[in-house]
Amino acid sequence: MKKLFIQEVAPRDGFQNEARFIETDDKIAFIDQLSQCGYAKIEVTSFTSPKAIPALKDAEAVMHRIRRNPDVVYTVLVPNLRGAERAMSCGVDEVNLVMSVSETHNLSNLRMSHERSFEQLAAVIGEVKNTSTAINVSLSTVFGCPMQGDVAQEDVLAWVDRFAQLGVDGVTLCDTTGMAYPTQAGSLFAAVLARFPNLDVTAHFHNTRGMALANTVTALQAGVVRFDSALGGLGGCPYAPGASGNVTTEDMVHMLELMGYDTGVNLEGILAISRSLVPLIGHDVNSQTLAAGTRMALHPVPDYVRQLQQTP
Numbered sequence: 001m002k003k004l005f006i007q008e009v010a011p012r013d014g015f016q017n018e019a020r021f022i023e024t025d026d027k028i029a030f031i032d033q034l035s036q037c038g039y040a041k042i043e044v045t046s047f048t049s050p051k052a053i054p055a056l057k058d059a060e061a062v063m064h065r066i067r068r069n070p071d072v073v074y075t076v077l078v079p080n081l082r083g084a085e086r087a088m089s090c091g092v093d094e095v096n097l098v099m100s101v102s103e104t105h106n107l108s109n110l111r112m113s114h115e116r117s118f119e120q121l122a123a124v125i126g127e128v129k130n131t132s133t134a135i136n137v138s139l140s141t142v143f144g145c146p147m148q149g150d151v152a153q154e155d156v157l158a159w160v161d162r163f164a165q166l167g168v169d170g171v172t173l174c175d176t177t178g179m180a181y182p183t184q185a186g187s188l189f190a191a192v193l194a195r196f197p198n199l200d201v202t203a204h205f206h207n208t209r210g211m212a213l214a215n216t217v218t219a220l221q222a223g224v225v226r227f228d229s230a231l232g233g234l235g236g237c238p239y240a241p242g243a244s245g246n247v248t249t250e251d252m253v254h255m256l257e258l259m260g261y262d263t264g265v266n267l268e269g270i271l272a273i274s275r276s277l278v279p280l281i282g283h284d285v286n287s288q289t290l291a292a293g294t295r296m297a298l299h300p301v302p303d304y305v306r307q308l309q310q311t312p
């Protein structure tokens, strides 16, 4: 069975976008449960400005107090040098550096040009490179920007190349507002994997237009083995107009297991955690598998059908 790496982003991409503040103890309990479910990686929080992302203002407390499972890589989102210092002081396994390929979205999200972001992130990479902490770069809006429009594949490849030359371990291609479509996703991932065979490449889809699972399949066919996803389909960038939730972890794992992949994730376990999210966030989750049950969660045969079955 082909092994896949499932990376849970609900505590970061999900909670950053919730209207209700999730209490620190609740965040920690949630992450501690996730740590027992077989994920390869968990994105715990972000070390961003608390003014920009107030929902994650407790990043240090969360990172310090979770119970870490040695089989899980604990990563955090970092937008600048200040964020990297904060992250490193908490002993994270990985820093996930973020910038946008779209200049407009970078200005909206990070309040700086993408060249300025690159300078800052290059300085972070210079510092972190000499440590045991891994470095991933998440490139936002690579399949389109909700303000600027389409993004050329060559532009994406050029940014990946600049980071690859700095020696990062991995790159995540993010569909920030669900603009990716299956043929586009397959083509971009195939191009990146062919050109950068030594990078760990992650697909990060949002389901804004219902294409996230289809995009997942074409990314798989292109050779991607690492997928970000959020339990309950939480997620969204507050600085990207029209953004909505990530691909739902339980729906994605359910599909991938049926297709014969080894996700490592305990589906029943994460379904139970997803159900417990509803009182925590104060609204329904976006989970088709939770609503419908798994494919083999069969329904009782109605009495009249039984009678018909017994009629010779």
Ligand code: COA
Pocket: 016, 046, 047, 048, 049, 050, 051, 052, 053, 079, 080, 081, 082, 083, 084, 086, 098, 109, 110, 111, 140, 237, 238, 239
């Ligand atoms: N952590 C904590 N505080 C930070 C910080 C960080 N990583 N970076 C900057 N700050 C603080 C500064 O100390 C300063 O505080 P002060 O007002 O008390 O003096 C304030 O934030 C402004 O700093 P500045 O460097 O001018 O930042 P900015 O206002 O231009 O914002 C970012 C730039 C990148 C810090 C901010 O836009 C940000 O955090 N964005 C993240 C957005 C995000 O996570 N989006 C969703 C994920 S894709």
Ligand code: ZN
Pocket: 013, 174, 175, 176, 204, 206, 235, 236, 237, 246
């Ligand atoms: Zn996202």
